[in-house]
Structure formats: structure tokens, C-alpha cells
Amino acid sequence: xxxxxxxxxxxxxxxxxxxxxxxxxxxxxxxxxxxxxxxxxxxxxxxxxxxxxxxxxxxxxxxxxxxxxxxxxxxxxxxxxxxxxxxxxxxxxxxxxxxxxxxxxxxxxx
Amino acid sequence: xxxxxxxxxxxxxxxxxxxxxxxxxxxxxxxxxxxxxxxxxxxxxxxxxxxxxxxxxxxxxxxxxxxxxxxxxxxxxxxxxxxxxxxxxxxxxxxxxxxxxxxxxxxxxxxxxxxxxxxxx
Numbered sequence: 001x002x003x004x005x006x007x008x009x010x011x012x013x014x015x016x017x018x019x020x021x022x023x024x025x026x027x028x029x030x031x032x033x034x035x036x037x038x039x040x041x042x043x044x045x046x047x048x049x050x051x052x053x054x055x056x057x058x059x060x061x062x063x064x065x066x067x068x069x070x071x072x073x074x075x076x077x078x079x080x081x082x083x084x085x086x087x088x089x090x091x092x093x094x095x096x097x098x099x100x101x102x103x104x105x106x107x108x109x110x
Numbered sequence: 111x112x113x114x115x116x117x118x119x120x121x122x123x124x125x126x127x128x129x130x131x132x133x134x135x136x137x138x139x140x141x142x143x144x145x146x147x148x149x150x151x152x153x154x155x156x157x158x159x160x161x162x163x164x165x166x167x168x169x170x171x172x173x174x175x176x177x178x179x180x181x182x183x184x185x186x187x188x189x190x191x192x193x194x195x196x197x198x199x200x201x202x203x204x205x206x207x208x209x210x211x212x213x214x215x216x217x218x219x220x221x222x223x224x225x226x227x228x229x230x231x
Binding site for chain 2: 089095
């Protein structure tokens, strides 16, 4: 199972909006709505930010939103803040009943 | 309070074995699927395996199938990963994680702090 494709890096100024893409295939993202997004700060465990494409766990700011179209899922961060600087990973369920993660995106706040 | 605490990592030679443990506290364990996820130094996340609440449903990544065995003891609120025939490429921080909701939705809500496994001669 190949990793889902994410851009290596995305940057934006405070207050701006950025979008991270996550491209899979009809074997994963395109078929299932079990797409999640994780935020990981250096040296820390990942944190669930979005589950089932567009749902936010309690405690996650509504600046974070998710969507999906075809084989590509997206995470949008609106009103970018300094503390949003981190690595972000998408993940998806697959037709093999396994999971696959994305390649990861480093978000830089300029 | 950290809800999940992994242990058992360390330095092992290629071909060797290790058993990782993950102890849950402060969160419900027995009703939820559990997952092992690893991250090689400086690299991305890699899904390793998951196990259903009852232990009857188990899946592995191709990279570890036949070498790793996931198990759980609900009476002890504990998850395990038996790793045999270890390879250099298995070196990583290993995280255990609990699903966000009942059933499996590929969403890990609670994570441990990770335990480092280093495979080297």
C-alpha cells in the first residue's frame, strides 16, 4: 500500500488560510469517508484534528476544517496562528481493511 | 495524566525480538479498537496493526506481517506487540493509540508518548 500523497511543505502568514491536499486512490480516499488528519509538533505524539473527512473532536478549534472530493481529501486552516506550525498527516482506511498515512506536510507560519 | 503509556522499547540486534506493552488508564479500553503506529527517526507515520475490542479482528501492514503479533488483555487494560525477526528498518518510535469511537473508523483519538525501538548490530 503506497502512502497517500501530500505536499512536502505549505506556508502562510498569520491570519491567512492554507489548504493541505491528500491524494489517494479509489482503493482508499476515493471509496471511504474514513479520512483523518493529525497534527504533530516536534518531539510530541500526533493529535487527531479531523476524523471521518470533516468532523472535529472536542477541543479542536473550528479554524480547522476538512473536506473530500474524489480521491483527494483536504485540510484547511483558517486564520493561521503561530501555534499551527507543525507537521500534518492524513490517513485513510483502505479496501484491504488496513490504514495508510500520507507522506506528511510541514506547515510554516511566516 | 497520559492515557496510554508504552514500554518495552530498546536496542536489539537484527533478527532479535522485543515485546512492546501499552497500558491504558483514565480512558475506557475494553470497548475500543487499538492500533500500533510507528515513526522512523525524521520520517513520517506508518500504520502497523490494529486489533478489535474482542481481539477477534486483527490486521497488519505488509511490512510486518508474519513477524509481528498484536494482542490485548482487557482485564489488564493492556495492548501488546510481539516483534520477531527484527530488521534495521523496523527502528522507530512505536505509538499505541485508541480509536475515537466504537468500531473502526481509522481515527486514533488517544495516543501514548511512544517507545523507541532501535535495531542495530
